[in-house]
Amino acid sequence: MTQCILEIRDLTTRFETKQGIANAVDRLSLQIYEGEVVGLVGESGSGKSMTGYSIMGLIEPPGSIVSGSIRYRDQDLCALDKDQLRQLRGDRIAMIFQDPMMSLNPVLRIDTQLIETLKAHRAIDKQHAIQRATKLLCAMGIPSPEARLRQYPHQLSGGMRQRIAIAIALLLEPDLIIADEPTTALDVTIQAQIIHEFQTLIEGRGTSVLWITHDLAVASTMADRLAIMYAGQIVEFGPAVEVLKTPAHPYTAGLLRSIPSRNIRGKPLQQIPGSTPSLTHLPPGCPFAPRCERATSVCSTEPPLQHISASRSAQCHFPWGMSS
Amino acid sequence: MPFSLGDVVMTKPILEARNVSRIFAPHEDLIGKVVRTVMRQPEPSHVQALSNISLALNTGEVLGIVGESGCGKSTLGRILAGILQPSSGSIAFQGTPLSAMDPATRVKTFLKIQMIFQDPMSSLNPRKRVSDLIAEAPLVHGLLDPKDRDDFVYNALTRVGLDPDTLSRFPHQFSGGQRQRINIARALAVTPEILICDESVAALDVSIQAQILNVFMALKEEGRLTFMFISHDLGVVEHLCDRVAILYLGKVVELGTVEALFQAPQHPYTQVLLNEIPRIGTGKRRFNPIRGEIPSPLSPPSGCPFHPRCPHSITECKQRMPGLQEVGHEHLAACHLLNGTTSHPLMELSK
Numbered sequence: 001m002t003q004c005i006l007e008i009r010d011l012t013t014r015f016e017t018k019q020g021i022a023n024a025v026d027r028l029s030l031q032i033y034e035g036e037v038v039g040l041v042g043e044s045g046s047g048k049s050m051t052g053y054s055i056m057g058l059i060e061p062p063g064s065i066v067s068g069s070i071r072y073r074d075q076d077l078c079a080l081d082k083d084q085l086r087q088l089r090g091d092r093i094a095m096i097f098q099d100p101m102m103s104l105n106p107v108l109r110i111d112t113q114l115i116e117t118l119k120a121h122r123a124i125d126k127q128h129a130i131q132r133a134t135k136l137l138c139a140m141g142i143p144s145p146e147a148r149l150r151q152y153p154h155q156l157s158g159g160m161r162q163r164i165a166i167a168i169a170l171l172l173e174p175d176l177i178i179a180d181e182p183t184t185a186l187d188v189t190i191q192a193q194i195i196h197e198f199q200t201l202i203e204g205r206g207t208s209v210l211w212i213t214h215d216l217a218v219a220s221t222m223a224d225r226l227a228i229m230y231a232g233q234i235v236e237f238g239p240a241v242e243v244l245k246t247p248a249h250p251y252t253a254g255l256l257r258s259i260p261s262r263n264i265r266g267k268p269l270q271q272i273p274g275s276t277p278s279l280t281h282l283p284p285g286c287p288f289a290p291r292c293e294r295a296t297s298v299c300s301t302e303p304p305l306q307h308i309s310a311s312r313s314a315q316c317h318f319p320w321g322m323s324s
Numbered sequence: 325m326p327f328s329l330g331d332v333v334m335t336k337p338i339l340e341a342r343n344v345s346r347i348f349a350p351h352e353d354l355i356g357k358v359v360r361t362v363m364r365q366p367e368p369s370h371v372q373a374l375s376n377i378s379l380a381l382n383t384g385e386v387l388g389i390v391g392e393s394g395c396g397k398s399t400l401g402r403i404l405a406g407i408l409q410p411s412s413g414s415i416a417f418q419g420t421p422l423s424a425m426d427p428a429t430r431v432k433t434f435l436k437i438q439m440i441f442q443d444p445m446s447s448l449n450p451r452k453r454v455s456d457l458i459a460e461a462p463l464v465h466g467l468l469d470p471k472d473r474d475d476f477v478y479n480a481l482t483r484v485g486l487d488p489d490t491l492s493r494f495p496h497q498f499s500g501g502q503r504q505r506i507n508i509a510r511a512l513a514v515t516p517e518i519l520i521c522d523e524s525v526a527a528l529d530v531s532i533q534a535q536i537l538n539v540f541m542a543l544k545e546e547g548r549l550t551f552m553f554i555s556h557d558l559g560v561v562e563h564l565c566d567r568v569a570i571l572y573l574g575k576v577v578e579l580g581t582v583e584a585l586f587q588a589p590q591h592p593y594t595q596v597l598l599n600e601i602p603r604i605g606t607g608k609r610r611f612n613p614i615r616g617e618i619p620s621p622l623s624p625p626s627g628c629p630f631h632p633r634c635p636h637s638i639t640e641c642k643q644r645m646p647g648l649q650e651v652g653h654e655h656l657a658a659c660h661l662l663n664g665t666t667s668h669p670l671m672e673l674s675k
Contacts, residue, residue: 196611214530217604220606222608269541276529
């Protein structure tokens with residue numbers, strides 16, 4: 001049995017806004033094992049990015065983690081002070097953001113930013129640092145890396161910048177990478193290249209990944225296991241192939257039916273009625289109930305976490321596939 | 325001689341781009357020009373966004389325009405909608421070039437071509453109520469009697485699936501999907517014949533995207549509209565469109581019916597695109613991507629624009645831009661490897 005690298009238990013991240021209290025992440029539990037890719041899929045406002053930020057300790061007021069625990073190996077991340085967290089962050093756990101311009105410093109050269117990352121965590125001289133950076137840029141598919149190292153972020157294309165951001169995340173060979181929509185802003189051919197290079201690198205090193213995306217298709221080509229989020233909660237969890245083939249939660253099923261596919265070309269798509277609820281005004285019980293085709297009066301009470309099989313679960317009163 | 329679609333398809337083109345090119349050059353004032361001449365600086369670089377595009381939109385069809393960023397798909401949409409002027413070439417509506425029309429007719433013609441944009445928020449005036457947004461254009465153009473205004477807005481909102489009681493609200497009070505419905509209602513308010521949708525569902529969540537696609541499908545069913553659907557999402561295009569044009573660096577590289585193009589893509593770029601879109605149901609898989617980035621339109625490669633990335637390129641590709649040629653029924657592609665024969669190595673690859 002592979003080791004559990006990250007264990008999140010009953011995590012609640014709360015934002016206190018003028019409109020009211022919003023639980024961006026609501027009693028979320030998730031385990032990530034060594035060397036696996038977990039896809040965290042949800043629509044905008046479902047709390048998928050906030051889950052990533054919570055793990056990285058990047059939640060700032062008015063938000064805060066109000067309950068639950070995040071364990072990385074045998075350390076409780078919520079209990080660490082700022083310095084200890086900084087030691088861990090970037091070194092053992094790294095994050096990749098959607099917009100590389102957000103994570104790259106526009107006034108520093110690429111080499112400065114790469115060396116800075118290395119030097120912050122390792123006693124390494126400049127020569128070796130550059131060597132290591134060059135090697136990694138090469139592996140990320142960046143042509144003539146020596147020349148690129150001397151450039152500034154604005155001189156590179158969007159795809160190149162994202163490769164650099166990924167290279168920085170991989171530089172210290174972390175155990176866990178949190179990738180927040182890293183290919184969403186990129187073109188299809190560039191996305192395919194970056195996913196390809198990223199997969200090669202993480203498989204060689206056995207890195208675990210939390211791949212956060214709104215795109216079920218991308219998640220399905222990347223992930224071993226899938227977590228589907230809705231209104232701050234993981235509503236369904238299980239091996240990617242099974243979740244996509246036989247969804248248990250009505251929301252997952254609805255999402256899958258909303259995606260145009262070859263078999264239903266030209267026919268109306270089966271849409272999920274309504275829109276995502278505001279986190280400050282959630283309906284009682286199951287947050288999906290008002291849009292759900294299977295909902296009954298029971299759904300206004302808290303849905304139980306039901307185990308469909310040993311590896312699959314759904315937060316629903318009436319999931320599909322229950323052997324009752 | 326550019327190809328003509330007239331003899332390939334049976335239906336009559338409602339809107340045509342004839343040899344349309346568009347160059348974007350930096351604006352230069354007189355002083356700048358004098359300084360440049362005196363200093364003997366080179367001319368500022370131009371971006372050739374579109375080069376020599378001929379494309380016909382047939383009455384009642386949904387034509388998909390697909391390409392990656394910088395391929396000119398939005399420029400093409402804007403030129404056809406009359407927002408931008410072509411640098412050369414012309415646009416013809418029902419066979420009459422727009423340049424040959426008198427100003428009054430041209431205004432009437434452009435009313436028949438409406439556009440829906442990607443970002444539903446920035447394309448709505450935040451200070452106007454929904455009823456004003458929808459009724460403004462028909463009132464200005466005299467298509468609507470002010471007395472009937474409320475009924476008109478009521479019907480317009482119902483048609484796109486919005487609660488008509490929301491007509492006095494402001495755009496910020498709606499969700500993204502609802503805002504896009506307002507945009508559609510506004511475009512439909514002047515009873516257009518052509519809708520040009522520029523990435524109209526790209527900014528929406530999957531479940532909302534399905535709702536908006538269904539609105540488009542219902543409008544298509546009504547049969548009174550012709551669509552040009554610009555998108556980077558091949559799945560959406562396959563679902564909605566009748567024909568597709570694939571653009572690469574300002575040129576049409578392949579054009580055909582959705583069935584033909586998705587089942588037997590002929591151009592190497594189309595094959596690559598279809599190969600590299602993630603699809604559900606393939607399971608965890610590795611991509612086998614092509615190398616290289618999309619070249620900058622500031623310095624496009626010689627010959628075929630795709631040759632630096634093409635896995636099959638030959639010397640001829642570097643020298644000469646291949647023209648579009650027929651590769652099947654209603655199916656055109658621009659590739660040297662497709663010369664004269666329909667059985668070539670690429671056909672096998674596409675299987």
